[in-house]
Amino acid sequence: MKNKNAVKTKYLIIGNSAGGIGAAEAIRECDPTGSLLIVSDEPYPAYSRPLISEYLSRQRILETMLFRSPGFYAQHRIELLSGQKVKKIDPANKTASLENGSVICWQRLLLATGGLPIVPNIKGMQKEGVFNFTCIDDAKKIDAYLTRVNSAVVIGGGLIGISVSEALFKRGIMVSVVEMKDRVLNTILDEAASAISGRILSEAGIKIITANTVAEIAGQDRVEYVVLANGQEISCEMVVIAIGVLPRLDLVKGTSIKFNRGISIDRCMATSYPDVYACGDASEGWDFITGSDRLTPIWPNAYIGGRVAGYNMAGRQVEYKGGTAMNSIHYFDMDISSAGLVSASDDNSYETLITNSPYRKLILKDNLVKGMIFVRDIEKSGIIYGLMRDGVNVKDYKQSLLSVDFGLIDLPRDLREKRLGVLTAASRVVPLKEMEEQAIAGE
Ligand SMILES: Cc1cc2nc3c(=O)[nH]c(=O)nc-3n(C[C@H](O)[C@H](O)[C@H](O)COP(=O)(O)OP(=O)(O)OC[C@H]3O[C@@H](n4cnc5c(N)ncnc54)[C@H](O)[C@@H]3O)c2cc1C
Numbered sequence: 130m131k132n133k134n135a136v137k138t139k140y141l142i143i144g145n146s147a148g149g150i151g152a153a154e155a156i157r158e159c160d161p162t163g164s165l166l167i168v169s170d171e172p173y174p175a176y177s178r179p180l181i182s183e184y185l186s187r188q189r190i191l192e193t194m195l196f197r198s199p200g201f202y203a204q205h206r207i208e209l210l211s212g213q214k215v216k217k218i219d220p221a222n223k224t225a226s227l228e229n230g231s232v233i234c235w236q237r238l239l240l241a242t243g244g245l246p247i248v249p250n251i252k253g254m255q256k257e258g259v260f261n262f263t264c265i266d267d268a269k270k271i272d273a274y275l276t277r278v279n280s281a282v283v284i285g286g287g288l289i290g291i292s293v294s295e296a297l298f299k300r301g302i303m304v305s306v307v308e309m310k311d312r313v314l315n316t317i318l319d320e321a322a323s324a325i326s327g328r329i330l331s332e333a334g335i336k337i338i339t340a341n342t343v344a345e346i347a348g349q350d351r352v353e354y355v356v357l358a359n360g361q362e363i364s365c366e367m368v369v370i371a372i373g374v375l376p377r378l379d380l381v382k383g384t385s386i387k388f389n390r391g392i393s394i395d396r397c398m399a400t401s402y403p404d405v406y407a408c409g410d411a412s413e414g415w416d417f418i419t420g421s422d423r424l425t426p427i428w429p430n431a432y433i434g435g436r437v438a439g440y441n442m443a444g445r446q447v448e449y450k451g452g453t454a455m456n457s458i459h460y461f462d463m464d465i466s467s468a469g470l471v472s473a474s475d476d477n478s479y480e481t482l483i484t485n486s487p488y489r490k491l492i493l494k495d496n497l498v499k500g501m502i503f504v505r506d507i508e509k510s511g512i513i514y515g516l517m518r519d520g521v522n523v524k525d526y527k528q529s530l531l532s533v534d535f536g537l538i539d540l541p542r543d544l545r546e547k548r549l550g551v552l553t554a555a556s557r558v559v560p561l562k563e564m565e566e567q568a569i570a571g572e
Contacts, residue, residue: 134231134232135224135231135232135233135234136166136231136232136233136234137164137233137234137235138164138165138166138208138233138234138235138236139160139163139164139165139235139236139237140156140163140164140165140166140235140236140237140238140239140442140443141166141168141225141233141235141237141238141239142165142166142167142168142238142239142241143167143168143169143215143218143225143238143239143240143241143242143380144167144169144239144240144241144242144243144409144411145167145168145169145171145174145175145209145211145241146169146175146178146196146241146243146409146431147175147178147196147241147409147428147429147431147432147435148239148241148243148408148409148410148411148431148432148434148435148438149167149169149175149239149241149435150175150196150197150432150435151408151431151432151433151434151435151436151438151439152239152241152406152408152435152436152438152439152442153165153167153205153207153435153439154205154436154439155435155436155437155438155439155440155443156439156440156442156443157205157206157207158439158440158443159439159440159443159444159445160443160444161206162206163443164208165205165206165207165208166207166208166209166210166233166235167202167207167208167209167210168210168211168213168214168215168225168227168233169209169210169211169212169213170212170213170214170215171211171212171264171265171266172211172212173191173211173265174195174196174197174199174201174202174209174211175195175196175197176191176194176195176196176265177194177195177196177428178263178264178428179292179428180194181194181262181263181264181265181267181268182262182268182292182293182295182296183296184265184268184269184272185268185271185272185293185296185297185300186295186296186299186300187299187300188299191265194265210227213227213228213229214227214228215227215228215380216228217380218238218240218380218381218384218405219384220238220384220385220386220402220404220405223235223236223238223404225238236404237404237405237406237442238404238405238406239405239406239407239408239435239438239439239442240380240381240392240400240405240406240407240408240411240412241407241408241409241411241431241435241438242376242377242380242409242411243374243376243377243409243410243411243431244263244374244375244376244377244410244411244426245263245374245375245376245377246261246262246263246370246372246373246374247370247372247373247374247375248261248370248372249284249370249372251284251343251344251345251346252344252345252346253345253346253347253348253352254346256346256348256350256351256352257350257351257352258274258277258278258348258351258352258366258367258368259346259352259367259368259369259370260274260367260368260369260370261369261370261371262289262293262369262370262371263289263374268296271293271297271367271369274367275297275300275302275367277351277366277367278302278365278366278367279302279303279366280302280303280304280305280364280365280366280367281297281302281303281304281305281365281366281367281368281369282304282305282306282307282343282355282363282365282367282368282369283297283304283305283306283307283368283369283371284307284342284343284368284369284370284371284372285306285307285308285370285371285372285373286306286307286308286310286312286313286314286315286337286339287308287313287314287315287316287317287371287372287373288314288317288456288458289371289373289374290306290308290313290369290371290372291306291313291314291326291330291458291460292458292460293369293371294306294330294335295335295460295461297369298333298334298335302367303334303336304335304336305335305336305337305338305363305365306330306335306336306337306338307338307341307342307343307355307357307363308337308338308339308340308341309340309341309342310339310340311339311340312324312327312339313326313327313330313337313339314326314465316454317454317456317467317471318465318467318471318502319471319472319490319502320472321483321488321490322465322467322471322488322490322502322504325488325504326463326465327339329460329461329463330460330461333461338357338363341357341358341359341361342357342358343355343356343357343358343368344356344357344358346368347362351366352365352366352367352368353365353366355368374410374426375390376388376390376391376392376410376411376412376413376424377410377411378391378392378411381400384402385401385402386400386401386402386405387400387401389413389422390413390423390424391407391410391411391412391413391424392407392411392412392413393412393413393422394406394407394408394412394413394414394422396415396437396448396449397437397438397441397446397447397448397449398412398414398434398437398438398441398449399441406438406441406442407438408431408434408435408437408438409426409430409431409432409434409435410424410426410431412434414430414434414449414451414452415449415450415451415452416451416452416453416454417450417451417452417453417518417520418453418454418469418470418499418500418517419453425452425453425454425455427452427454427455427456429452429455430452430455433449433452434449434452437449450518453468453469453517453518454467454468454469455467455468455469455514456468457507457510463504463505464503464504464505464506464507465502465503465504465505465507466501466502466503466507466510467500467501467502467503468500468501468510468514468517469492469498469499469500469501469517470492470499470500471490471492471500471502472492472500473492473499473500478494478495479492479493479494479499480492480493480494481493482527482528482530482531483531484531484532487503487504487505487506487533488502488503488504488505489501489502489503489504489531490502491513491527491530491531493523493527496522496523496524496527497517497520497521497522497523498513498516498517498521498523498530499517500517501513501514501517506533509535512535513530516530
């Protein structure tokens, strides 16, 4: 049933972050005037989510975290409805209802709704002093609470856990990280690189507790200590939950839009329902290394996927060539970059090349690069990522790929002349143009 007072828009994007902005920009390249509305339940212009740790450490303010300039929306004739939550979508009637009661009629819809923090079921979770860490409001809440805090426990030793730990440490807080697996950063690094990371964190003064978990958060009304699964108690005034995110699926549940772990999409980012698209952390995109659709919740994949969705929404048919897990991190003055597989399966068709000091590792199959880890000196990792993404056969020069002085010059001429994406620490914030272009086919 269409509502007479409904707002009408040609394009509706739910989510004003990497995916939503990527889509809006692509739409505007193809359709400069079609009405475009972005709705976001966060009350801010798009900002770089990976930088919230620098907000917490007081290295940045919001204005220096913006993903696009303040004039971006007006310049692109984009209407931004921020601080408004979409409660329900009705794909059959092409409407979206907001929590404030208003209704939006759309012709094409993008779900760029991202992820929600995983919240474990731990006794005492409701106590004052327990926080998530996935958005700037989380960082603000933690910041406001820090006056009461000398020590904190971070649950989860993954990317988010390490970034919040470093930020708290920089604010003078004693931090203990409790990780359930036997090593930190276990999803993005192998054992050797995890060991190096763990050592750096410990040497910096972060207490790392692995193969353990928080069984209870205890205290009168607010956090006073935690009890670990082995009975050990750690005194602290704050607990930060940093276990990860899961796709935000509330809007598709109850509709006939298909989802698995994330929203199911094809290579044009179209969902199973006509005129409804999805991208980013909310969706399961194509992974060119595993050859399957899977969750790869990283910023560049969300942005690139958003662009592909936007082109298709505006009628230009392009395909997502795929992304893969790829991380470039910097903490305690240490750079680490990893992508694709970080450990080869037992099957002996994989070949592993390793150098130490600095630690570097490549995983190859049939002379194609399937995974890489670079620790400390990550400058050349961008070239290797390019070879991996482009499926280049490296048989003739694979032994030189890990040498410290390896560079583009070592590649065959035809490859050298081709632009290869450069992956630096900066790409965790703004995906580089080369990567974007090469991840999209048909532009
Ligand atoms: C602390 C932290 C560190 C990170 N570090 C890195 C890193 O170093 N490198 C990297 O590549 N990635 C990193 N990531 C992951 C990266 O931030 C995400 O992959 C990326 O933000 C996903 O973009 P997205 O557009 O899919 O969704 P999101 O950025 O999650 O944005 C989705 C938006 O949609 C809004 N929304 C959802 N549902 C509704 C609704 N019903 N109504 C209105 N609005 C809605 C949400 O509030 C949110 O604003 C990090 C993430 C975190 C939290």
